[in-house]
Amino acid sequence: MSASQTPSDAELLRLMLAGDEASFAALYRRRQGGVYRFALQMSGSEALAEDVVQEVFMVLMRDGANFDPSRGSLAAYLYGIARNHVLRAFERERALVRLDSGDEEGEGDALHERLVTRQDPLGDLARGQMVEKLRQAVLALPAHYREVLVLCDLHEMSYAEAASSLGLAVGTVRSRLHRARAMLAEKMRGAARGVGAETSAGGGAETGAGDLQGPQTALRTARCFA
Numbered sequence: 001m002s003a004s005q006t007p008s009d010a011e012l013l014r015l016m017l018a019g020d021e022a023s024f025a026a027l028y029r030r031r032q033g034g035v036y037r038f039a040l041q042m043s044g045s046e047a048l049a050e051d052v053v054q055e056v057f058m059v060l061m062r063d064g065a066n067f068d069p070s071r072g073s074l075a076a077y078l079y080g081i082a083r084n085h086v087l088r089a090f091e092r093e094r095a096l097v098r099l100d101s102g103d104e105e106g107e108g109d110a111l112h113e114r115l116v117t118r119q120d121p122l123g124d125l126a127r128g129q130m131v132e133k134l135r136q137a138v139l140a141l142p143a144h145y146r147e148v149l150v151l152c153d154l155h156e157m158s159y160a161e162a163a164s165s166l167g168l169a170v171g172t173v174r175s176r177l178h179r180a181r182a183m184l185a186e187k188m189r190g191a192a193r194g195v196g197a198e199t200s201a202g203g204g205a206e207t208g209a210g211d212l213q214g215p216q217t218a219l220r221t222a223r224c225f226a
Contacts, residue, residue, distance in 0.1 A: 009074035010067075017064050028057055031075060034155065035082050041150045042086045044139045052085045072164030076157070079165040083147060090143060137187040145180035152177050 007015075007023075009030070015023035035056050039049035059081050067077050138146060151162040152173070159177075163170045 010069055013060075013064055013067060013074060016061075024057075024061070027060075031078055032057070034075065035078055038079055038150060038155060039082050039086055041135075041138065041154055042083070042143070042146060043089065044135070048086070048089055052082050052089075055085045056081045072161055076161045076164040079151060079155070079157075080167065083165060087143065134188065137184055140187060141180055141183055145176055145183060148173050148176045149180040149184065153181075 007026070009027065012023045012027040012030075016027060032053050036049050036053050039052035040046060043049065056078055060078065067074060071077075138149065141149065147166060148162055151157045151165060152159070157165070159170045159173050162168075162177075163173045166173065168176075
């Protein structure tokens with residue numbers, strides 16, 4: 001099938017709502033991967049990401065008629081549903097985890113301690129996988145900064161598409177993304193110093209902050225890190 005014959009998301013949705021199961025299957029195959037990666041990059045939990053995918057497409061089957069193409073793409077609509085489910089999972093965790101402080105960054109760390117699967121830090125350092133440190137640095141960001149970073153830098157959404165997904169003004173997305181990138185850069189500088197100290201102690205070549213790529217470049221080269 002040529003590109004001109006490939007049905008759009010909106011056309012697949014229309015057919016799906018009319019009862020065409022093949023169109024639902026095609027739409028699921030096309031969009032489930034992105035929804036899964038978004039949920040995983042937001043939470044660090046594979047089990048949660050799988051649950052979110054199921055919830056998103058159940059909502060689409062039930063409420064797909066509410067999709068308004070004038071407000072954004074179907075992908076943005078699906079990410080918006082996924083975001084709501086991820087945030088609800090965070091709220092459930094909030095009820096179970098006692099927060100150690102009211103600080104935003106501390107809150108993000110405490111909130112995800114039970115959700116994020118941690119790898120052995122010594123094994124991580126031995127393998128030299130800064131990608132894992134990048135993943136943890138993204139997960140450590142407060143959720144309202146993490147979501148704009150994930151959508152704009154990992155899923156390459158425009159400010160307008162991200163704003164549509166999150167129900168925010170474009171200016172708010174822009175300012176939060178600027179802040180998120182600055183916070184990520186600071187966290188990665190700290191990670192680089194830690195790697196440098198470990199490799200130096202182990203007799204290897206010392207790695208400093210200057211040896212790392214900038215956070216945006218690192219995100220582009222490790223876009224599938226989650």
